[in-house]
Every structure is written in structure tokens, then in C-alpha cells.
Amino acid sequence: MKEALLELREKALEELKSLRSAEELELFRVKYLGRKGLLSEYMAQLSTLPPDEKRVVGKLANEIKVELTRGLEEACRGVLQYAPAKVSPVIDVSLPGHIPPRGRTHPLVQTIQEIKEIFGRMGFQVVSGPEVELEYFNFEALNIPPDHPSRDDFDTFYVSDDVLLRSQTSTVQIRVMQKQKPPIRIIAPGKVFRPDTVDARHSFMFHQIEGLMVGGSTAGEGVNFGHLKGVLSLFIKTYFGPDTRMRLRPSFFPFTEPSAEVEISCSLCKGKGCSVCGGSGWLEILGAGMVHPNVFKAVGYDPEQYTGFAFGMGVERIAMLKYGIDDIRLFFENDVRFLAQF
Amino acid sequence: MKVTYNWLKEYCDFKLSPEGLAEVLTGAGFVVAGMRATPDGDHVLEIEVTSNRPDCLGVIGIAREMAALTRNPLKPPPLRYNAGKKAVEVKVTVEEPELCPRYTARVLRGVKIGPSPAWLQQRLEAVGLRPINNVVDVTNYVLMEWSQPLHAFDLDRLEGKEIIVRRALSGERLVTIDGAKLDLNPEVLVIADTSRPVALAGVMGGRDTEVHEGTCNVLLESARFGPATVRRMARRFGLKTESSYRFERGVDIEGVDLASRRATALILELAGGEAAKDSVDVRTVVGARHAVPLRLSRLNAVLGTNLEEEAVRDTLCRLGFEIKGGKRGVLEVAVPSFRGDVAQEIDLIEETARVHGYNNIPTNTGLPIHVSPIGRQERVEERVRGLLAGCGFFEAVTYSIVEGNETGRAGLFPGGSPLRIRNPIRAGEDCLRQTLLGNLLQAKRHNQDYGTPRVRLYELSKVYLPEEGQKLPMEKTCLGILYEEDLTVIKGQAGKDPFYALKGLMEGLLSALGAKGDIRWEGLANPFFTRERSCKVNLGGEPLAILGEVSEEIVKAYDLRDTPCLAEINFDLLVEKADMTSTFQRLPLYPPIDRDVAIVVDEGVTWAEVESCVREAGAKFLEKVEFFDLYRGKQVPPGKKSVAFRIHFRTPDRTLTGEEADRAQGLIIESLSKALGAVLR
Missing domain, CATH: 3.30.930.10 (Bira Bifunctional Protein; Domain 2)
Structure with missing residues (x-):
């Protein structure tokens, strides 16, 4: 019986090679592996054998069954690979698929979102304030008295004698501090307006992000110039890349003191000097400083008790640097060929 | 503002190349926006001066900064001159002391008008000014040096040898040096002689009384005019001059006389003549040096530094501040008259930080944890x-x-x-x-x-x-x-x-x-x-x-x-x-029975009416009703439309029977027919 089984195996394996269609495969399955197939017949006879032989032959029969089943599966795969050609025509997989429509968030908003997210991780909360604002919030409370020459730096659209379109998001600092006691960590993105004639570099409407952090002046919770540098350097390395260097130089803003202009190493030329950075290797990206005691007084904080820093950056400028955009007007034309690039 | 490298080095002998100078100045907040070499081997630096530092709109101011930044002595030019025996014999009246807190006049007689020497002409040209004649050039030179505007009048053309600082009268006119004819009014502050305005205060002189080739006797004006007044006038007449620019930002009340002395000495040197033995000085503001206390502990708390008292003291002294002792850890700092921007402790802290170098202040990233909610x-x-x-x-x-x-x-x-x-x-x-x-x-x-x-x-x-x-x-x-x-x-x-x-x-x-x-x-x-x-x-x-x-x-x-x-x-x-909170609802255990219904109704019947009619029919087990088709065409009479929708029936505790769904559906159709005249299609 053992020999008969081996012969069956030989024959079956030979037959397996010649199978070419689904029908032939099925016939083979029925003939050898079916319920009334040849293997089943041998299995049925096992009971007539002496125990020793029964064990050996039984084992062999099982092995052959497994082998043939596997062989059949393999043959199936082989046969079915050719089969579809007969059933339906092959599709042209190089034809374009149906791309679902995909819009974009405006690049300025994306820039704001990215910046918001970084500061959010440092515990800064997003707040906003009105765009049409009382002169008091845009100037007086920010330590910019009437007739002060620095008002020249913040040329402003007026709606009436004491109502204007805010020329800076620093207004939000005041509104927040009037309502809330320290500790404060906020950033305020938004639109600002200045009567500049529109050209590739200027727009009468643009976006700024203001930041403010205030803490008690006592050890441990005091916020000092070193923290200002710390927060800004973490932001800059996260947003512009870990190799970006930062430097500060003194500047003047009426609402901060000491005030600083913050520059980063030019990412384009790596600090060697190019047309983007005007050959200096450095790019101005934001203004910052310690909140002026007069500003604290204006909101009813005791400057002896609290210290803090504030900073402000131009969103358009940062987006233009990041993406290499050379004309600010593109942001407001809303040409989808432009918008689709971000 | 433009300065030249050599001019600056005359007053502070730092050991820096022009490029090195530019870097140091920029690092201290005076951005050098441009630099070029001049034909005579000097270098011109274009410096951006922030609006709070009018004292640095002159070479002396920048030299003082360099003295502090490089720890070299400041060497200002001599201000002495040999006066003659004759008195000024000029009367000055200031009718508007609020708008003109100080007015000085010096008189030089017998000057010889001619071209300035080459060095002077070259320096003026380097900083963007056109040489005119020796006397006018000296006034401009001293302006660029001391940031104090000066004006020279031809004394013989001043009627009555008198200067009156007053508001213009309506109808008065003035022809300025550059030929503009201005109609004046009482909003305008003028310098006048006994008969007419001769200059727009702090902005520009008049043509009639300017120094010319034949001028022999000169009245040298050095004054302070109110920033707001000058600003309004410059804007009104569209005249932005080196002079108005400085008055708008504020000039040093003490510098008024210093610059006048310096100019007198230079005119005597370059144009000869004799200076009057005295001068006129009409002054209503007494420039008492105010003292500001600076606490070292506060300074270090604001900056996050560990600066020593000695270093702070040295920096402030080099910038022209005087330290008058004070208690331990507190400096009593006397503010010089040219630093009108320094009024409180924080201003002194900034001065210290600026000279110390912002980039030398340690960066601190050790912030306490703070969770910001997302709005x-x-x-x-x-x-x-x-x-x-x-x-x-x-x-x-x-x-x-x-x-x-x-x-x-x-x-x-x-x-x-x-x-x-x-x-x-x-x-x-x-x-x-x-x-x-x-x-x-x-x-x-x-x-x-x-x-x-x-x-x-x-x-x-x-x-x-x-x-x-x-x-x-x-x-x-x-x-x-x-x-x-x-x-x-x-x-x-x-x-x-x-x-x-x-x-x-x-x-x-x-x-x-x-x-x-x-x-x-x-x-x-x-x-x-x-x-x-x-x-x-x-x-x-x-x-x-x-x-x-x-x-x-x-x-x-x-x-x-x-x-x-x-x-x-x-x-x-x-x-x-908006309510973006999610709550879990148990998934139904038993299947729904869905029934598709198409009804014919009048055109005027809206889906909203159909839907609410279905909902309010009182049918049991109604779970959802969904619109799926609107049809007008052959099988629908004109003026009518066919509305098709699917109704889902379900009950949470068992499987519904077909009969139950039938009864509910029947109720709905009956209600549609009664309320909306709907006919089953």
C-alpha cells in the first residue's frame, strides 16, 4: 500500500504541472483530494492494516494530502495570474486616478498656525483684540504720548479723532492686562493697518503676532531679559531650524525697555551674506523687549511687583523669508496658482 | 545720519577699522546701514539713530558712545575763543517762551566771506551738505557735530538790530533761503526783526537776511524751539530740514550755548573778524540735572545678570552720567542735559545692558510649566x-x-x-x-x-x-x-x-x-x-x-x-x-425595517412640510426619514411633483414585524394624504 501511495503521489505531482485552467484545477481537486477522491479511498482502507503499518502509512497519506493541497494552491495562483486576461481587458494603470479635491489654508494663516503651535507648547495662550481701536490702546497706554516723534514710526489710519485702525497688535497687551492678573503668557495674531503705498514690499494691511509674558518680580517667578532670550531662541530654533543662530541689538520701542531688534542668521547663505540678507548674513525678524514700567502703570500693575517681556513679529515677512516669496501683494490677490503652492 | 570715520576719531581715538566701527555701533543700537569711502581717503557711515536719541544726531554724541563702548576717553573740541572789546548791541525778545525756552545770539563783526577750506568742504559734502561760504559752512559743520542747529543772519539787514521770537501775524509772508514764498499765520513761530519775519523758527532762514558775499557783520543764532511746534511747521510747509529734524526730536538745552561757542571759534578761525565781548542768552528753562536712583538688585533682576557695581558705574560715567554716591547697592545717577530720554531707573538699566551687550546676557530657558488652554x-x-x-x-x-x-x-x-x-x-x-x-x-x-x-x-x-x-x-x-x-x-x-x-x-x-x-x-x-x-x-x-x-x-x-x-x-x-464634545450611544441590537415611499403632491408643497407631516403622523417606531428623489415628468401630472423618501422603523428591544411597519407606514400615508393631498405613486 505504501508503494501504491508513493506512485499516486508521483502521478499527481506530474499532473499538477500540466494544469492550465480553473476547470482543470477543479477536476484535479475532485480526483485526488475530494471526499470521494483517490486519497480518501486509501485512507478508508487504513483500518484494514496491522497497527504498525497503519501508523506509517497513515502518516504518509497525510503528508501526501498536505503536499498536494499546497501544490494545488500554488497551481491556482499560477493559473489565475493568466486567467483575467481571458475574463476582462487589463486596465491601463498609468491613467491618472481621480484625485479628491484638496484646498489649502492661506499661507499667512498657516504661518500663524505654526507659530501659534510653537508658542502654545511653551504655555502661551492665543488671544485677540479689535482691529478698529481707540487711540488710547494704540498709543497712550503703550507709552507713546501725543506729539511724540515715535508716532511717526507708526503712521496710522484714522476713523475719527480718537478712533483708528490699529497699527500694531501691541494693543492686545493692554486689553489683556487690564482684565487679567499675572502670570500671563499670551500671543495675539491679527491684522494691522498702516497707510503705506502698496508695492512689492509694502501693504496697507498686514499681519502681526504679538507676544507677552509677565510674572512676579520675586526670585523664581520673575521674568527677565534672559527669559526673553530663552523663549525667542527656542522659538527660532524650532521654526527656522536647529542650526539657526540668533542675535539681539538694542533698539527703541516706547512700550519696552530695554528694547531689542532680533536677528537670525540668514538661512539662504548660512550667514555668509547674500541678496536676501543684504550681504550682512543676518535677517531682522522681530522686535522685543522688557515691558516698560509706564505700560504696567497704565494697566494698573505695580512695576515693582511684576516684570515681563513682549515681542512682535510681522507674519508676511516671516512667510516671505520662509518660502522665498518676493512680492507681498501675492498674499492678497488670492490666485489659486499661488495658494496651491503651500 | 551721516558721520565720517576720521571726524569721529578726532573726538575718540578707538582702535577699529571702519568695518569694525560699523559692527560695534550696530551692536549698540546704532545701525550702520551703509558705508562708502570718500575720494580723500575717509569713510562715510550712514547711521540709523532711533527717535529717542537726538543727542546722537551729531558726531560728538556718537563719539561719546564709542568712548563707552571701547573704553577710550572722549576728547571734545575746544570751545574757547578770544572775544573783542565791543558789546553785542543787539536786543532779543522772546514773546513765546513756551515755544522757545532758550535763545542765544552772538555777534561777529568784520568777517570776510569766502569759500571754506578744502577739509571743511569735503566733510560737509561727505555728510550730504552743499558748501556755501565759510560762515554758513561753519554753522552746518557745527550742526553735524553737536546736533545743534545754528543760523547766521546778516546783522546789517536786521531792522532795528533786534530779534523778536513771536507768532507770525495773519497776512505776513516770508521768502525762505531756498526761494519758497510762505504765507504765515499765528500758528507759525517766526524769528522777526522790528519790521518783519526773517526766519521760520527752527526750520529755515529767510532770503533777505541770509549771509552773502558782501556780509560783514553776523548775528549767530543758537536756540531751542519746541518739538511739537517745529514738527507742525515743517509738515505744514513741507520743509524737512536737518534743523527741523533735530528740533523735532529735541536739542540739548546746554548744548545751545556750547555749539554757539564752537561755531564762533571756527568762524573767527576761518573768516576772521571780531567776536563781541558778550552774548545774549534769553532762557526760561533751568537745566537742573535730575538724579535717578539705580538699584543694582533691580538691574540684575530685570536683566537676569550678575553685574558688579563697579562695572555699572564705569559704563554710566563713560556715557556722561555722574554718580553721586548713594547707599550700598544704590547708585544716585545724575543725568546730563543731553540725555532727555533718561528719566527713570529702567532707562539706566537699558543703558547698562546696551553697553554690556545684549548678546552677553545669559539666555535662560528654564521657564516654569504653564498649560495654555486652546480656545x-x-x-x-x-x-x-x-x-x-x-x-x-x-x-x-x-x-x-x-x-x-x-x-x-x-x-x-x-x-x-x-x-x-x-x-x-x-x-x-x-x-x-x-x-x-x-x-x-x-x-x-x-x-x-x-x-x-x-x-x-x-x-x-x-x-x-x-x-x-x-x-x-x-x-x-x-x-x-x-x-x-x-x-x-x-x-x-x-x-x-x-x-x-x-x-x-x-x-x-x-x-x-x-x-x-x-x-x-x-x-x-x-x-x-x-x-x-x-x-x-x-x-x-x-x-x-x-x-x-x-x-x-x-x-x-x-x-x-x-x-x-x-x-x-x-x-x-x-x-x-458649536458643541464638539462626543458622547457614546449604544449601537442598536435589532435591525430596522426600511420602507421607500413615493408620493405625488402639488408643486407648492415643500420637503420641509412633507418631512414634518411624516414626523408628526404619530407613527410608532419611526426612527428616521430621508429624502432621496424629486421627479417631474411623464407619469406625474402637470403642476405636481413626485417626492420619494425612505422611512426607517426600529425599536430598541426586539425585531419589528412586517405588520407593525405596515401599520406605521399606513398611518403616515394617511396623514400625508389628509394634510397635503398626497397621492401614493
Whole structure:
């Protein structure tokens, strides 16, 4: 019986090679592996054998069954690979698929979102304030008295004698501090307006992000110039890349003191000097400083008790640097060929 | 402001190349924006001086900074001169001491007018001034050196040998040195002799009394005029001069006389003559040096440093401050008259930090942990932006300031007269928008003109609604949407009607935000839209949105080739009503029974009526009713339409039987027939 089984195996394996269609495969399955197939017949006879032989032959029969089943599966795969050609025509997989429509968030908003997210991780909360604002919030409370020459730096659209379109998001600092006691960590993105004639570099409407952090002046919770540098350097390395260097130089803003202009190493030329950075290797990206005691007084904080820093950056400028955009007007034309690039 | 390298080195002998100088100055807050070599081997530096530092609008001021920054002594030029025996014999009256707190006059007799020596001419040219003659050149030279404007009058042309500082009279005129004829009025401060104005105070001298070739006797004016006054005059007459620039920022009350002395010495040297033995000095402001206490502990707390008292003291002294002792850890700092910007402790802290170098202050990243909550508005914005991007919409950002005629059309919010800007940059473009719709149509038009015939745009921005009795307008955040189908889709094609596509988007938005409240869709009359294909949406009784197909008039007005659909949504209301919390509901254990029903009703019957009739029929087990088709055609009589919908019946505790569903369905059909005259199809 053992020999008969081996012969069956030989024959079956030979037959397996010649199978070419689904029908032939099925016939083979029925003939050898079916319920009334040849293997089943041998299995049925096992009971007539002496125990020793029964064990050996039984084992062999099982092995052959497994082998043939596997062989059949393999043959199936082989046969079915050719089969579809007969059933339906092959599709042209190089034809374009149906791309679902995909819009974009405006690049300025994306820039704001990215910046918001970084500061959010440092515990800064997003707040906003009105765009049409009382002169008091845009100037007086920010330590910019009437007739002060620095008002020249913040040329402003007026709606009436004491109502204007805010020329800076620093207004939000005041509104927040009037309502809330320290500790404060906020950033305020938004639109600002200045009567500049529109050209590739200027727009009468643009976006700024203001930041403010205030803490008690006592050890441990005091916020000092070193923290200002710390927060800004973490932001800059996260947003512009870990190799970006930062430097500060003194500047003047009426609402901060000491005030600083913050520059980063030019990412384009790596600090060697190019047309983007005007050959200096450095790019101005934001203004910052310690909140002026007069500003604290204006909101009813005791400057002896609290210290803090504030900073402000131009969103358009940062987006233009990041993406290499050379004309600010593109942001407001809303040409989808432009918008689709971000 | 321009200075030259050699000029600066005369007063502070630092060991730096011109490039090195530029770097040091920039690092201390005086940005060197440009530098060029001159033909005579000097270098001109263009320095940006911040508005708080008028003292640095002269070579001496910058030299003093260099003295502090490089720890070299400051060597100012000599101010002594040999006076003659004759007195000034000039009368000066200041009628407006508030506007002119100090006026000095010196007299030089027998000067010889001629060209200045080459070195002087070269320096003036290097800093952008045209040499005129030796006397005028000296006044300009000293201006650039001391940041103190001076003026030289031809003394013999001053009527009555008298100077009066007064307001101009209405009708008076002045011809300035550059030939401009100015009509004056009492708002203008002038220098006058006994008969007429001879100079615009602090801005420019008059032609009649200027120093010329034949001038023999000179009156040298050095004064301080009020910043606001000079600023107004310079603006009024469009005259921005080196002189007005400095007066606007404020000149040093003590420097008035120092500069006058320096100029007198130089004129004597270069033009000869004899100086009067005395001078006139009319002064109402006493420049007492005020003292500001500086606490070392405060300084280090603000800066996050560990600076020693000695280093702070040294820095401040080099900048011209005087330390008058004080207690341990507290410096009593006397502020020199030229540092009008220093009034409180923080100003001294900044001075110290600036010279110490901001980049030498240690960076501290050890902030305490602080969790910032993400606001509701932010979360809603994020979800809406994601949803719209996924539906193929591009976000637009457009200008809030629009032309007057744009605002004539109201969007979601009633129009009314808009807020206007007094000083627009373009005439006509002076209104704050009250709707986003016009801006979106303009953006659509731009795309149409630049090769993108169909677009989907949205903007999430503010509109500005003036409020009676309020100074500030109401600022409402709106979501404006402009929708168009792909080019391949034809209007009216079943299921692809752009109106319903936009309405569906709106419904999707409401459901994505879990907006709570009763939603009602009603007809709309708004010139932006066609009457037939537009509607307004109320949420919980408040107007939430308007949407529809753009009217023919608007298509023409914006010169569009297609007819887009628009929507404007009150985003603030959406944020208020949004509920994005999720709650779990157990999945049903038993299957529903679905029944499709088609009824024929009059054209006038709306789906909303059908739906509420189905819901209110009192049928048991009703779970959901869904519209799926509207049909007009052969099998439906004219004036009627066929409405098809699917009803789901289900009960949570067992499987329904067909008979139960039949009974419920029967009840519904009966109710439809009674209430709406519906006939089963």
C-alpha cells in the first residue's frame, strides 16, 4: 500500500504541472483530494492494516494530502495570474486616478498656525483684540504720548479723532492686562493697518503676532531679559531650524525697555551674506523687549511687583523669508496658482 | 545720519577699522546701514539713530558712545575763543517762551566771506551738505557735530538790530533761503526783526537776511524751539530740514550755548573778524540735572545678570552720567542735559545692558510649566478650515478696506453707512467692509482673468458694523464661501446642482460642529442673489447665514463668465452654538425595517412640510426619514411633483414585524394624504 501511495503521489505531482485552467484545477481537486477522491479511498482502507503499518502509512497519506493541497494552491495562483486576461481587458494603470479635491489654508494663516503651535507648547495662550481701536490702546497706554516723534514710526489710519485702525497688535497687551492678573503668557495674531503705498514690499494691511509674558518680580517667578532670550531662541530654533543662530541689538520701542531688534542668521547663505540678507548674513525678524514700567502703570500693575517681556513679529515677512516669496501683494490677490503652492 | 570715520576719531581715538566701527555701533543700537569711502581717503557711515536719541544726531554724541563702548576717553573740541572789546548791541525778545525756552545770539563783526577750506568742504559734502561760504559752512559743520542747529543772519539787514521770537501775524509772508514764498499765520513761530519775519523758527532762514558775499557783520543764532511746534511747521510747509529734524526730536538745552561757542571759534578761525565781548542768552528753562536712583538688585533682576557695581558705574560715567554716591547697592545717577530720554531707573538699566551687550546676557530657558488652554474659537476654526480644505476650498485673505460702492450691497448683516477712514491712501478706497462677499467675487474675478475659470474660495475674517452711540464698531467674524462646480459638471444635472452642493456643505458644517439649535431655511431677498435660488438660515432663531446663486446684476457688475454660489455665515454665532464634545450611544441590537415611499403632491408643497407631516403622523417606531428623489415628468401630472423618501422603523428591544411597519407606514400615508393631498405613486 505504501508503494501504491508513493506512485499516486508521483502521478499527481506530474499532473499538477500540466494544469492550465480553473476547470482543470477543479477536476484535479475532485480526483485526488475530494471526499470521494483517490486519497480518501486509501485512507478508508487504513483500518484494514496491522497497527504498525497503519501508523506509517497513515502518516504518509497525510503528508501526501498536505503536499498536494499546497501544490494545488500554488497551481491556482499560477493559473489565475493568466486567467483575467481571458475574463476582462487589463486596465491601463498609468491613467491618472481621480484625485479628491484638496484646498489649502492661506499661507499667512498657516504661518500663524505654526507659530501659534510653537508658542502654545511653551504655555502661551492665543488671544485677540479689535482691529478698529481707540487711540488710547494704540498709543497712550503703550507709552507713546501725543506729539511724540515715535508716532511717526507708526503712521496710522484714522476713523475719527480718537478712533483708528490699529497699527500694531501691541494693543492686545493692554486689553489683556487690564482684565487679567499675572502670570500671563499670551500671543495675539491679527491684522494691522498702516497707510503705506502698496508695492512689492509694502501693504496697507498686514499681519502681526504679538507676544507677552509677565510674572512676579520675586526670585523664581520673575521674568527677565534672559527669559526673553530663552523663549525667542527656542522659538527660532524650532521654526527656522536647529542650526539657526540668533542675535539681539538694542533698539527703541516706547512700550519696552530695554528694547531689542532680533536677528537670525540668514538661512539662504548660512550667514555668509547674500541678496536676501543684504550681504550682512543676518535677517531682522522681530522686535522685543522688557515691558516698560509706564505700560504696567497704565494697566494698573505695580512695576515693582511684576516684570515681563513682549515681542512682535510681522507674519508676511516671516512667510516671505520662509518660502522665498518676493512680492507681498501675492498674499492678497488670492490666485489659486499661488495658494496651491503651500 | 551721516558721520565720517576720521571726524569721529578726532573726538575718540578707538582702535577699529571702519568695518569694525560699523559692527560695534550696530551692536549698540546704532545701525550702520551703509558705508562708502570718500575720494580723500575717509569713510562715510550712514547711521540709523532711533527717535529717542537726538543727542546722537551729531558726531560728538556718537563719539561719546564709542568712548563707552571701547573704553577710550572722549576728547571734545575746544570751545574757547578770544572775544573783542565791543558789546553785542543787539536786543532779543522772546514773546513765546513756551515755544522757545532758550535763545542765544552772538555777534561777529568784520568777517570776510569766502569759500571754506578744502577739509571743511569735503566733510560737509561727505555728510550730504552743499558748501556755501565759510560762515554758513561753519554753522552746518557745527550742526553735524553737536546736533545743534545754528543760523547766521546778516546783522546789517536786521531792522532795528533786534530779534523778536513771536507768532507770525495773519497776512505776513516770508521768502525762505531756498526761494519758497510762505504765507504765515499765528500758528507759525517766526524769528522777526522790528519790521518783519526773517526766519521760520527752527526750520529755515529767510532770503533777505541770509549771509552773502558782501556780509560783514553776523548775528549767530543758537536756540531751542519746541518739538511739537517745529514738527507742525515743517509738515505744514513741507520743509524737512536737518534743523527741523533735530528740533523735532529735541536739542540739548546746554548744548545751545556750547555749539554757539564752537561755531564762533571756527568762524573767527576761518573768516576772521571780531567776536563781541558778550552774548545774549534769553532762557526760561533751568537745566537742573535730575538724579535717578539705580538699584543694582533691580538691574540684575530685570536683566537676569550678575553685574558688579563697579562695572555699572564705569559704563554710566563713560556715557556722561555722574554718580553721586548713594547707599550700598544704590547708585544716585545724575543725568546730563543731553540725555532727555533718561528719566527713570529702567532707562539706566537699558543703558547698562546696551553697553554690556545684549548678546552677553545669559539666555535662560528654564521657564516654569504653564498649560495654555486652546480656545473654543480656535478649535472651531481649525475644524472648519480642515473641512473646507478637504472639500477643495482655498482660503483667501482680502483687504478689509474697500471702495465705497462695494459697501452699498449688504451681505448677511444689514448695510447702513460704513465706517470711513479719514486718510485713505487711495481716494474712494476708504470704507471698512460690512460683508466678505464683494471681496470673494473680486478674488474670483482675479482668478478668472489669470486662467482659472472655476474656483472654490473661502475667507474667515472680520466685518465692521458701526453701532449707534458706540465709538468702536461691532467686529463680527464671518465665514464667506464662494462655490463653483468643477468644469466637468453641468448645472441642473441631477444631484449636482451647485445650490444644493453649497447648502449641503453648510449642513455638513453644522453637523461637523454639532451646532445646537433649531435650524430653519427661509427665502431671501438680497441683491447679491437670485430670488429663486437663495435662502437664509436661522439657527435657534438667530440669523446664521445667507446663501445662494449670484444674481445676474452681480455677475455683470463683477464681469464674471460664470455664476458662482455664495454664502456668508455669522461665524461668532457658529462658535457659540458649536458643541464638539462626543458622547457614546449604544449601537442598536435589532435591525430596522426600511420602507421607500413615493408620493405625488402639488408643486407648492415643500420637503420641509412633507418631512414634518411624516414626523408628526404619530407613527410608532419611526426612527428616521430621508429624502432621496424629486421627479417631474411623464407619469406625474402637470403642476405636481413626485417626492420619494425612505422611512426607517426600529425599536430598541426586539425585531419589528412586517405588520407593525405596515401599520406605521399606513398611518403616515394617511396623514400625508389628509394634510397635503398626497397621492401614493
